[in-house]
Structures are given as C-alpha cells and as structure tokens.
Amino acid sequence: MIDFFAAYNGGIHMYSEGTVKGWAKTAEGIAYTLSTCGLAETTYGSSSMDFAAEEGFDTDDGAMLLLKRAFELI
Numbered sequence: 925m926i927d928f929f930a931a932y933n934g935g936i937h938m939y940s941e942g943t944v945k946g947w948a949k950t951a952e953g954i955a956y957t958l959s960t961c962g963l964a965e966t967t968y969g970s971s972s973m974d975f976a977a978e979e980g981f982d983t984d985d986g987a988m989l990l991l992k993r994a995f996e997l998i
Contacts, residue, residue: 925962930970931987934980936994940964954994963998 926946928939935949938957946957969988972979976987 925964926958926967927964928968928970929973929987929991931972931976931979931981936973936987936991949990951990951993951997954991955997958994958998 926938926940928942930937930939932947935947936954937944938946938948938954938961940961945961946954948954948957973987973991975984977984979987981987981990
C-alpha cells in the first residue's frame with residue numbers, strides 16, 4: 925500500500941515501505957497506482973511536496989493540488 929509521496933520531475937513518486945511503486949505526472953496516472961496498490965491508513969509526504977517548484981512544478985502547491993485531484997478520482 926502506498927504510504928509515502930514525493931514530488932519529482934513535475935510528477936509524484938509513490939512509495940510503499942521505501943520501494944517506488946509508481947510515478948506519474950497526471951491525476952489519472954496517480955489514481956491508477958493508488959487503485960492498484962492501495963492506500964495505507966497513514967501516509968506521509970516528502971518536503972518536496974511543499975516545495976514542488978524545486979521539482980519541476982509551476983508553483984510550490986502544484987504537487988499537493990495534483991495529488992488532491994488524484995484522490996478525487998478514486
């Protein structure tokens with residue numbers, strides 16, 4: 925189950941127990957990984973999620989907005 929998120933190269937890496945399970949730049953791609961792997965009861969985010977502009981997003985809140993859109997799809 926996905927338990928950690930990190931902004932990377934304009935998209936989001938999704939991890940399960942330290943292993944990358946997916947990466948996507950679209951809400952649909954993130955939702956697919958979450959639907960396939962499941963979502964842990966407790967999740968965490970890298971500081972890159974708060975400073976997403978440093979990871980290829982237009983704004984610092986870009987990664988969180990993308991993740992929110994993905995959650996709305998599942």
